[in-house]
Amino acid sequence: MSSVLHAGAQVLADPMIGFDLGALARNFWALTIDGLTYGSIYALVAVGYTLVYGVLRLINFAHSEIFMLGMFGVYGTLLLLGFTPSGNAYNEGIPMTILYLGIALIGGMIVAGGSAVGLERVAYRPLRKRGAPSLVFLITAIGASFVIQEFVHFVLPKLTNGKLGGVNAQQPIRLVEPVDVFSIFGATVTNIEIAIIVSALVLAFITDRFINATKFGRGIRAVAQDPVTATLMGVSRERVIMLTFLIGGVLAGAAALFYTLRVPSGIIYSGGFILGIKAFSAAVLGGIGNLRGALLGGLLLGVMELYGQAVFGTEWRDVVAFVLLVLVLMFRPTGILGESLGRARA
Amino acid sequence: MPLLELKDLTVAYGRIEAVRGISLTVEEGELVTLIGANGAGKTTTMRAVSGIRPLSTGSIWFDGQDITKMKAHMRVLAGIVQAPEGRGVFPGMTVMENLEMGAYARTFDTKAEHDSTLARVFELFPRLEERRTQVGGTLSGGEQQMLAIGRALMARPRLLLLDEPSMGLAPLVIQQIFRIITEINATGTTILLVEQNAQQALSRSDRAYILESGEVITSGGGKELLADPAVKQAYLGVA
Numbered sequence: 022m023s024s025v026l027h028a029g030a031q032v033l034a035d036p037m038i039g040f041d042l043g044a045l046a047r048n049f050w051a052l053t054i055d056g057l058t059y060g061s062i063y064a065l066v067a068v069g070y071t072l073v074y075g076v077l078r079l080i081n082f083a084h085s086e087i088f089m090l091g092m093f094g095v096y097g098t099l100l101l102l103g104f105t106p107s108g109n110a111y112n113e114g115i116p117m118t119i120l121y122l123g124i125a126l127i128g129g130m131i132v133a134g135g136s137a138v139g140l141e142r143v144a145y146r147p148l149r150k151r152g153a154p155s156l157v158f159l160i161t162a163i164g165a166s167f168v169i170q171e172f173v174h175f176v177l178p179k180l181t182n183g184k185l186g187g188v189n190a191q192q193p194i195r196l197v198e199p200v201d202v203f204s205i206f207g208a209t210v211t212n213i214e215i216a217i218i219v220s221a222l223v224l225a226f227i228t229d230r231f232i233n234a235t236k237f238g239r240g241i242r243a244v245a246q247d248p249v250t251a252t253l254m255g256v257s258r259e260r261v262i263m264l265t266f267l268i269g270g271v272l273a274g275a276a277a278l279f280y281t282l283r284v285p286s287g288i289i290y291s292g293g294f295i296l297g298i299k300a301f302s303a304a305v306l307g308g309i310g311n312l313r314g315a316l317l318g319g320l321l322l323g324v325m326e327l328y329g330q331a332v333f334g335t336e337w338r339d340v341v342a343f344v345l346l347v348l349v350l351m352f353r354p355t356g357i358l359g360e361s362l363g364r365a366r367a
Numbered sequence: 368m369p370l371l372e373l374k375d376l377t378v379a380y381g382r383i384e385a386v387r388g389i390s391l392t393v394e395e396g397e398l399v400t401l402i403g404a405n406g407a408g409k410t411t412t413m414r415a416v417s418g419i420r421p422l423s424t425g426s427i428w429f430d431g432q433d434i435t436k437m438k439a440h441m442r443v444l445a446g447i448v449q450a451p452e453g454r455g456v457f458p459g460m461t462v463m464e465n466l467e468m469g470a471y472a473r474t475f476d477t478k479a480e481h482d483s484t485l486a487r488v489f490e491l492f493p494r495l496e497e498r499r500t501q502v503g504g505t506l507s508g509g510e511q512q513m514l515a516i517g518r519a520l521m522a523r524p525r526l527l528l529l530d531e532p533s534m535g536l537a538p539l540v541i542q543q544i545f546r547i548i549t550e551i552n553a554t555g556t557t558i559l560l561v562e563q564n565a566q567q568a569l570s571r572s573d574r575a576y577i578l579e580s581g582e583v584i585t586s587g588g589g590k591e592l593l594a595d596p597a598v599k600q601a602y603l604g605v606a
Contacts, residue, residue: 236471243457243468250455252419255443255472255522 039334050208052327058214058283060323061221065276066300067307067315068228069137069269075245075310076258076265078155079145082162085297086169087137087270091277092288093173093185094132098125099194100184106192118197122216122278125196130274137270138263140165146259173290186290193285217279224275225316228268232312241265245310295339299326302346308356317357322346368431370395370557371416371447371526376425378411385411387581388425393526393559398552400560400568400589402602403578409561410452412578413530416559417449418442429526443472446525450515450532452561458504462495465503465514469521476523488517491547509540516544520551527551530561545571565602569593577602 045052066088073081102121104111113121144165148158177186185191201209232238243251244261252258280296281288299322307318322342329341349357369392378386386408393399401409414420416427418439426435429445437445448469457465466488470481489496492513498506506514512532519527529548533541545567552558562568569575572589577598585592592598 236467239460239464239468240471242460243471246457246459247455249419250451250457251468252439253417253443253449253451253455254468254518255440256468257438257440 038337039332041332041334045328045331048208048331050206052331053324054205054208054210054214056324056327057320058217058279058323059327060303060320061218061225062276062280062283062319063296063300063303063323064316064319065221065224065272065279066297067304067319068225068272068312070301070304071307071309071312071315072232072241072265072269074304075312076241076248076262077145077158079158080162080301081140081266081269082159082297082301083140083144083165083169084137084269084273085293085300086166087133087140087293088273088277088280088297088300089173089290089293090136090169091129091133091270091274092281092292093177093191094274095125095129095278095281096191096194096288097132097181097185098128099196101128104194104196106194110195110198112198113196121196122282126275126278129277130271133274133277134267134270136169137266137273140169141263141266146262170290170294177290188290190286190289190292193288195285197282213282217282220275221279224272228272229312229316231268237264299339299342302342306346306349306356308358311356311358314356314358321357369393369428370397370430371559372428373412373416374426374428376412376415376427377423378408378415378420379423380411384423385581386415389578389581389583391576391583391586393557395557396552396555397573398549398558398560398571400562400572400575401578402562402565402568402575405563406580407578408581409578410530411581413449413452413528413559413561416528417447440472443522446523447528448519448522448524448526449528449530450512450519452530452534454511454515456503456506456511456514456518458502460503461500462503462506462514463499465518466495466521469518472522484521484523488520491520491550492517509536509544512536512540512544513547516547516551520556524556527556527558528561529558531563532560533562533564533567541567565598566593569598 066084069084069087070081073079073084099121102124112118144161145158148161173186174188197212199211199213202212202215203210232241240251240256241261241264243254243256244258248258300319303318303322304315305318306322307314307316322345325345326338326342330338333341353359371393373389373391376386376389377384389408389412401412403409411420415422418437422435426433428434429447434442434445457468460468466485470476470484473481494510495513495517498510503511503514516529516532532544532548536544541564548558548560549571560568560572569589569592575586575589575592576583577585577592585595585598
C-alpha cells in the first residue's frame with residue numbers, strides 16, 4: 022500500500038508524463054532482456070494464481086504473500102548456510118555459487134510451497150467444508166494476506182532474534198555480482214539475467230509437461246473442467262486442490278529466489294504486494310485458468326512495462342502494466358489465450 | 368447377498384426430499400433399470416450411490432459392506448463407476464485422455480491389464496479408436512455417450528451405473544447404445560440403468576423399479592412390467 026501512495030506523491034511532484042519513443046528505440050534490446058527477466062518472475066508467480074483459479078474458481082490474493090514468504094525462505098537459507106549481509110558479492114566461483122543457489126532455491130520452494138499448502142488447510146478448506154459463498158473466500162484471501170504480512174512484520178523478528186522480518190528490508194546478501202556475459206544487438210546480458218530466464222523457462226516447461234502429460238496433471242485438468250465427473254472417475258478433489266496450491270507455492274518460491282537475485286534489496290514484508298498484483302494481472306492478461314496463458318502473460322507484461330517505462334518515464338512503470346491489462350480486457354475479456362484451464366488443452 | 372442394496376434411502380435438496388425412502392437391490396450380473404418421469408428421483412439415487420450426493424437417512428451396501436460413509440472417489444476404487452447424466456465428457460481433453468481418466472483409479476493395473484481393457488473398449492466402440500486424438504467437446508452426442516460408457520469401462524467396474532444414456536440421441540444411435548449395454552452386461556458386468564426410454568430399457572432388463580415422486584411404486588421383471596397395463600399407460604404412451 023505504502024508504495025502506491027509513494028508513487029502517487031512522486032507523480033504530484035513531477036506532473037510531466039514523458040513521451041520519448043527514441044529512448045525505447047535506443048534501448049530496445051536492453052529493455053527487452055530486462056523485461057524478460059522480470060517477466061519470467063511474473064510468469065512463475067502467475068501460474069499459482071491461474072492453477073488455483075482453474076480448480077477452485079478462487080482468486081487467491083494471499084499468493085503474493087506466499088511469494089514474499091519464499092523470499093524470506095531464500096534469505097533464511099542463505100543465513101543458515103553461513104552467509105551474512107555484506108557490501109560485496111561473495112563470488113565463490115561458478116560451481117559453488119550454483120550449489121548455494123540450488124540450496125537457496127530448495128529453501129525458498131519448501132517455505133513457499135509449505136505455506137501455500139498450509140494456507141489452503143487453515144483458511145480455505147474449512148470454508149469449503151461449510152459450503153461458504155465465493156465472496157467469503159475472497160475476503161478470507163485478503164485477510165490471510167494481511168495476517169501473513171503482519172506475521173513477518175511483527176512476529177518473525179521475535180522468533181528469529183531480529184535476524185528475519187521486521188519493518189525494514191533485509192540487508193542484501195549478494196552471492197554473485199552481475200557480470201556481462203555476452204551482448205545481442207549491442208545490449209549486454211548478465212550472468213544473473215541468463216540464470217533467471219533460463220531457469221524460469223526450464224521450470225515453466227516442467228510445469229507444462231506435468232499438467233499436460235502426466236496422470237496427476239490430467240487429474241488437475243479433470244477437476245478444472247468438471248469437478249463432479251472427475252470425482253466419478255476416482256479423482257480426490259481435495260488432493261488435487263492441495264497439489265495445485267503446492268505447485269503454485271513451489272513456483273512462487275523459485276520466483277522469489279530469482280527476484281532476490283535481480284533486486285537484492287527487495288526482501289521486505291510488504292515486498293510481495295505489487296509484484297503479486299502484477300503477476301495476477303499477467304494471469305488475467307494471458308487468460309486466467311490457462312497455464313500457458315499465465316506464462317505468456319507474465320513475459321508480455323514484464324517486457325511491456327519496461328517499454329512503457331522507457332517511453333513515459335520511470336514513475337509510470339506500474340501504471341503501464343495496469344493500463345495494458347485494461348486495454349487487453351476491453352478488447353478480449355477472456356485474455357489473450359482466452360480459454361480456461363478447463364477448456365483449453367494446454 | 369445382493370451386489371448393491373439401498374435401504375430406506377432419503378436424499379434432500381434443502382427441505383425438498385428428492386428421494387423418499389427408496390429400497391432396492393441389484394444382484395451380481397443383473398441389468399436393473401430405474402424408470403420414472405422427470406423429477407422422480409432417478410438421477411438423485413444414482414448420485415447417492417456414487418457418493419456425490421449426501422444422504423439424509425438410510426444406508427448403501429455394496430458387496431456386503433456398508434459404504435454409506437465412503438468417500439465418492441473411494442467408491443470408484445471399490446468398483447462402483449458411473450457414466451453420468453449429460454455424459455460428463457471432459458470437453459478439453461482428447462478421446463484418449465478421457466479414456467485414461469476412466470483408468471485413473473486403476474493405479475495397480477499392469478500395462479498389459481490396462482491395454483487389454485483399452486482394447487476391449489475399442490472393440491465395443493470402434494468409433495472411439497478412430498477419434499482417439501479428437502477433443503471431447505467436438506464429438507457428436509452419440510460419440511460422447513460412447514466415450515462416457517467406454518471411459519467408465521476403463522475403470523473395470525463391478526457395478527456400472529448408466530444415467531440416461533439415450534438422452535438426446537437419434538433413434539438409430541439409441542438402438543446401438545442399447546445393444547452395447549446388453550453386451551457389456553452379458554459379459555459379466557452388473558448394470559444399474561436409469562432411463563426415460565422405458566420400452567427399450569424394460570425389454571432388455573432383468574428387473575426394473577418404477578419411481579414416482581421419490582418413491583418406488585412398482586417393481587418386477589422387465590418383460591413383466593412391459594406387459595403391465597398400468598405401466599403401459601403411464602410410461603409407454605399406450606392407452
